Amino acid sequence: MAETTKREDYISWDEYFMGVAMLSGMRSKDPNTQVGACIVSSEHKILSMGYNGFPTGCSDDEFPWTREGDDNKYFYTTHSELNAILNYRGGSLEGATMYVTLFPCNECAKAIIQAGIKELIYADDKYEHTMSVIASKRMLKSAGVKFKRYEYTGRRIEMTL
Numbered sequence: 001m002a003e004t005t006k007r008e009d010y011i012s013w014d015e016y017f018m019g020v021a022m023l024s025g026m027r028s029k030d031p032n033t034q035v036g037a038c039i040v041s042s043e044h045k046i047l048s049m050g051y052n053g054f055p056t057g058c059s060d061d062e063f064p065w066t067r068e069g070d071d072n073k074y075f076y077t078t079h080s081e082l083n084a085i086l087n088y089r090g091g092s093l094e095g096a097t098m099y100v101t102l103f104p105c106n107e108c109a110k111a112i113i114q115a116g117i118k119e120l121i122y123a124d125d126k127y128e129h130t131m132s133v134i135a136s137k138r139m140l141k142s143a144g145v146k147f148k149r150y151e152y153t154g155r156r157i158e159m160t161l
């Protein structure tokens with residue numbers, strides 16, 4: 001007999017959008033840190049996604065992935081948050097929420113604020129003691145962008161791809 005009541009173990013909105021951000025980060029070629037972002041409207045619709053990588057046309061096999069030396073990845077990588085903002089071609093992101101797997105740096109904070117994103121949900125904050133993240137939080141607070149840490153539920157999802 002078919003069930004007549006709805007299933008109860010469906011994923012929450014937060015699990016859904018952070019899950020999408022995590023999946024997006026899995027596209028990153030960065031050998032050290034993979035970051036994913038997902039931008040969502042106030043109607044719970046996904047507007048855009050991004051992950052960290054080199055700009056279009058800049059080959060992952062030719063540009064450097066090293067963290068050190070005169071020529072290193074920091075000159076070339078676009079952060080997941082900026083990519084998610086720039087990937088959106090549909091108009092305004094005013095009032096949207098961003099889910100991101102790592103707390104945004106100061107440069108991405110500027111873009112987030114200027115794009116009109118009003119809420120930020122982040123999973124990791126491993127660079128919280130750097131000036132970049134301290135400055136980022138200072139700007140986000142001044143601009144009235146709310147930020148809160150994603151609360152892991154412990155749900156594990158297995159997929160065969």
Ligand SMILES: Nc1nc(=O)n([C@H]2C[C@H](O)[C@@H](COP(=O)(O)O)O2)cc1CO
Nearest residue numbers: 030032033035052077079080103104105
């Ligand atoms: N919020 C962030 N979003 C990002 O997309 N990134 C990217 C830039 C680099 O590709 C990588 C950080 O490399 P590493 O310094 O941990 O080896 O993650 C970094 C941060 C940190 O602020």
Ligand SMILES: [Zn+2]
Nearest residue numbers: 079104105108
């Ligand atoms: Zn950034």
